[in-house]
Amino acid sequence: MTARTIAVVTAGLSQPSSTRLLADRLAEATRAALVDDDVTVKVFELRDIAVDVTNNMLTGFPSPQLREVIDTVTRADGLIAVTPVFTASYSGLFKSFFDVLDKEALDGKPVLLAATGGTERHSLALDFALRPLFAYLRATVVATGVYAASSDWGSVEATGALQQRVERAGRELAQLVAAAPEAKPDDEYASVSFEQLLAGH
Template sequence: MKLVVVSAGLSSPSSTRLLADRLAAETLLHLRAEPEVIELRDLATEIARHLVTGFPPARLASALDAVAAADGLIAVTPVFAASYSGLFKSFFDLIDKDALTGKPVLLGATGGTPRHSLVTEHSLRPLFTYLRALVVPTSVYAASADWGDEGLAQRIARAGTELARFVTPASQDGVPDVDTTAAIAPRSLTGAITSVHPAHGFEVVPFEERLAALRVDH
């Protein structure tokens, strides 16, 4: 099983890479997978060349293939002008249009101010929805003031758990891992998801019960 992490941080070290690493570490607490990190800053020249020529150099082709073959994907970008970075967008512009279809994806972003905290919802989520990826419910934005805050740690833990549960795992003998079997639940639910519990998976209430409760309330 393969977990691919795409980091679009421009500096080294960077808060974007730090967030990507923490999201990956939390996911791997709940999922047996081999991680691979792709640093887009190292591929910037190759990305620009591919956009101009239409042919990817070997290193970039390998990165694109890794994303396409991943069982789960973590994608993290710094925020510029209230949106994802140009390098981040350029890389995903080069992904085959069907490569992310149905693929579980966890989104993250970093910025200097909390004012951009909704960038994951108004910029990142629509992009990956367009690519037909299966974006997990919790995305994580980390402002400079968030590092060391318990709230950020809780969001990272929740998001990593969700990604692990959305990836369909299998043990070496081909039997699904009991700890993460609930990952497939959202694809065949006949009720409403009311919560996600780290130990017990999704709590589902049949729609009939939800409707009955609403009628009583009104």
């Protein structure tokens, strides 16, 4: 049995949020599809580290808490990234987090993209905003992106259709993760922060 880590990044601002709910469903679907692996899911709500992300953008130095999140995301075997849609695109907090990553940190990493919004007309954000961002980062994005509008949580029929999309996307991510070698740090300095390197550690 292979040990696998799935990192989940969710940019919902409220608590509880439909963005976190969708992220949890996607994580569970992925875990269920990786039946032959020992799967650890680590969920990060960006609202909890929003100040750290902003300070990193201003100073170039991550806080210890942000460094832990970055290390987990970049070393994970797969990534689930979920954002609310604001003004037909991803949230500023979501974009800011991925801006502070090294541009090669997600190179080849299996990624499942998802978004939430008030109406179905925002679903195009998956293909016209999120996919170009992760294509630039050279991630390997699964074919099925999952968008959940408010109406998708409103009835048994709609929720059932959403769950079908969730399970399909989870299987696609699981297939990519299972086909890849187990993630390992690139080298002995993989977990050393820039500040530590400057200090000679």
